[in-house]
């Protein structure tokens with residue numbers, strides 16, 4: 719399936735999606751919202767510890783709702799800085815909390831592109847983490863190349879996961895929303911506990927809620943994640959992962 723086909727199918731879902739009742743997800747832009755505390759588990763539904771994450775491998779889980787995808791990435795080394803100041807498309811400032819885990823290298827972001835909400839689906843994903851060197855054009859039109867980026871191949875938005883997923887390139891107007899992850903040093907467990915930054919959840923449900931419900935075989939795509947959330951490799955979830 720090419721991008722045009724994918725876009726066409728997604729667009730055709732819009733009319734149906736509007737029939738779904740609207741769950742209020744009201745909160746001030748960018749503020750931290752606490753959702754259910756969900757322990758992240760591996761595919762065998764056992765403890766997902768830092769040692770079981772392969773550095774540079776993008777993983778996927780669904781949070782804070784059972785159909786909203788998030789990336790989990792062990793970047794391999796400590797992130798740039800704690801408490802980095804970012805702003806959403808409306809100019810609301812917020813602080814990025816930095817990586818977690820024993821090396822402060824594990825980060826999590828909503829995998830819904832803030833441009834037109836491309837996201838990993840069963841059939842295909844146009845947005846993914848690239849650990850290897852990736853070429854792109856900066857917002858000033860300069861040719862750049864760097865590793866460790868989240869790249870959306872729909873219209874080439876590029877985000878920096880080392881820096882709160884701020885936008886490096888492309889039409890995206892704000893960083894990916896950050897997922898608040900808590901790390902328990904005693905047990906080695908990770909928990910998703912909330913979300914902050916300019917999230918796209920409400921718009922995602924408006925546009926893709928119907929399809930997401932079918933994909934996840936649930937009657938309510940807006941249902942909140944429960945006590946646990948299963949983490950799997952992106953390549954084990956999406957049949958085709960596009961690189962650009």
Ligand code: FES
Nearest residue numbers: 831833834870873
């Ligand atoms: S949807 Fe990601 S760049 Fe357009």
